[in-house]
Amino acid sequence: MLLLKDVWVVDPGQKLSSPQSVLVKEGKILAMASTMSEEEVHSQAQEETIETINGEGKFLFPGLIDVHTHLREPGQEDKEDILSGSRAAVRGGFTTILAMANTQPVIDKRALAEFVRLQGVRAGYAQVLPIGTVTKGMQGEELVEMADMKEGGVAAFSDDGKNIQNGEVMRLALEYAKLTGLPIISHCEDKYLAGDGFMRRGIAAGRMGLKGIPASAESVIVSRDLILAEETGGKLHLAHISTAESVDLIRRAKARGVNVSAEVNPHHLIFCDEDIHLTDTSLKVNPPLSSKEDRAALIDGLRDGTIDMIATDHAPHTQAEKARPFAEAPFGIASLETALSAVYQHLVLTGKLTWERVIEAWSYLPAQRFGLKGGTLTPGSAADMVLFDPAYQEVIEPGNLVSKARNTPFLGQTLQGFPVMVWVGGRLVQENRRVL
Numbered sequence: 001m002l003l004l005k006d007v008w009v010v011d012p013g014q015k016l017s018s019p020q021s022v023l024v025k026e027g028k029i030l031a032m033a034s035t036m037s038e039e040e041v042h043s044q045a046q047e048e049t050i051e052t053i054n055g056e057g058k059f060l061f062p063g064l065i066d067v068h069t070h071l072r073e074p075g076q077e078d079k080e081d082i083l084s085g086s087r088a089a090v091r092g093g094f095t096t097i098l099a100m101a102n103t104q105p106v107i108d109k110r111a112l113a114e115f116v117r118l119q120g121v122r123a124g125y126a127q128v129l130p131i132g133t134v135t136k137g138m139q140g141e142e143l144v145e146m147a148d149m150k151e152g153g154v155a156a157f158s159d160d161g162k163n164i165q166n167g168e169v170m171r172l173a174l175e176y177a178k179l180t181g182l183p184i185i186s187h188c189e190d191k192y193l194a195g196d197g198f199m200r201r202g203i204a205a206g207r208m209g210l211k212g213i214p215a216s217a218e219s220v221i222v223s224r225d226l227i228l229a230e231e232t233g234g235k236l237h238l239a240h241i242s243t244a245e246s247v248d249l250i251r252r253a254k255a256r257g258v259n260v261s262a263e264v265n266p267h268h269l270i271f272c273d274e275d276i277h278l279t280d281t282s283l284k285v286n287p288p289l290s291s292k293e294d295r296a297a298l299i300d301g302l303r304d305g306t307i308d309m310i311a312t313d314h315a316p317h318t319q320a321e322k323a324r325p326f327a328e329a330p331f332g333i334a335s336l337e338t339a340l341s342a343v344y345q346h347l348v349l350t351g352k353l354t355w356e357r358v359i360e361a362w363s364y365l366p367a368q369r370f371g372l373k374g375g376t377l378t379p380g381s382a383a384d385m386v387l388f389d390p391a392y393q394e395v396i397e398p399g400n401l402v403s404k405a406r407n408t409p410f411l412g413q414t415l416q417g418f419p420v421m422v423w424v425g426g427r428l429v430q431e432n433r434r435v436l
């Protein structure tokens with residue numbers, strides 16, 4: 001039995017943000033109270049021994065749930081595998097991650113989904129839930145066997161990495177996915193408008209002489225998918241929203257009652273196109289970093305709930321690939337181990353977002369929208385928990401990272417505020433920044 005004493009609990013699912021004492025027994029939250037006398041604790045514990053952790057000055061919140069993580073297994077294990085990725089997850093405060101389907105081969109069959117799920121179980125860190133592709137071979141043409149894939153454990157369907165260009169295929173996907181109750185996650189990018197650009201079209205791209213991707217490449221497809229979700233009633237989730245125009249479209253669709261949710265990635269909230277340098281590919285990502293005005297609209301959208309959740313889009317790549325010239329390096333930022341601290345430091349400490357909203361957006365709402373267990377510390381729920389020390393500082397160095405990837409813009413920088421203990425189902429998996 002575990003007692004976390006005098007810890008500041010942030011649990012939006014219970015509308016709670018206050019000092020509490022929390023009792024954990026047999027992998028579950030047993031009780032929580034603002035004051036707990038010795039007698040009460042002992043009566044709950046009965047004969048058991050009690051391990052007490054003093055939580056003063058720290059936060060406790062439900063483990064984060066990341067709905068957009070690329071783990072690269074099967075097929076590209078030199079970038080990341082399910083073991084290294086799920087270790088990186090718990091180091092960063094994530095207890096459940098949804099693994100994107102753009103592996104090699106892509107996850108378009110039940111057996112493949114089961115493989116990903118089982119590799120997650122074998123690893124024994126964060127819970128790994130597979131995402132299946134929407135179309136066979138991720139070719140954008142023929143739908144996968146959705147009901148069968150659900151039996152195999154997929155939590156959603158997505159051709160992420162690619163957009164489904166054919167509107168009729170997207171309409172059918174939204175229609176058929178209703179039978180499973182699972183969302184279709186859309187990577188909104190019109191490939192013809194995006195062309196072969198490397199960063200957001202605008203003044204910064206012009207100054208560097210880099211070919212730009214217009215904001216419309218995203219918003220045209222956001223618009224199409226919102227219309228199709230409205231027509232079909234299908235459950236739509238929009239990945240990595242990055243422009244003011246998209247936020248506006250989603251806001252208006254939600255006002256009409258469209259069945260849509262949206263996510264934003266930490267890098268789009270923290271950086272903008274002006275931060276990109278030709279000699280540093282760590283900020284080369286898709287969708288590209290947008291303008292300062294877009295960034296402000298994304299933060300506003302997250303504050304008012306137009307954008308429901310935060311997701312990392314952890315996209316690990318090898319150093320050799322990222323060392324190529326800007327135009328040739330792959331798109332993607334590895335972020336599981338830095339994302340929460342970066343958001344805490346750059347958005348919470350600066351007063352742009354409340355800590356409560358961040359936890360709601362990264363734990364409670366992902367659980368609600370994707371129909372997952374977790375996302376709250378309500379008594380009876382699994383003890384997937386994060387103890388977060390707001391004063392803990394760490395230099396982001398290759399030697400500290402447990403992910404195989406090093407493609408983070410924070411390399412060499414000091415971040416403040418880190419998970420210092422993480423439990424999955426009551427089992428301690430990270431302590432003092434070391435994965436156990």
Ligand SMILES: NC(=O)N[C@@H](CC(=O)O)C(=O)O
Nearest residue numbers: 070160161285286315331332
């Ligand atoms: N975001 C990225 O820049 N890259 C992702 C693909 C994706 O999420 O679209 C990847 O798989 O590397």
Ligand SMILES: [Zn+2]
Nearest residue numbers: 160161187239
């Ligand atoms: Zn994507």
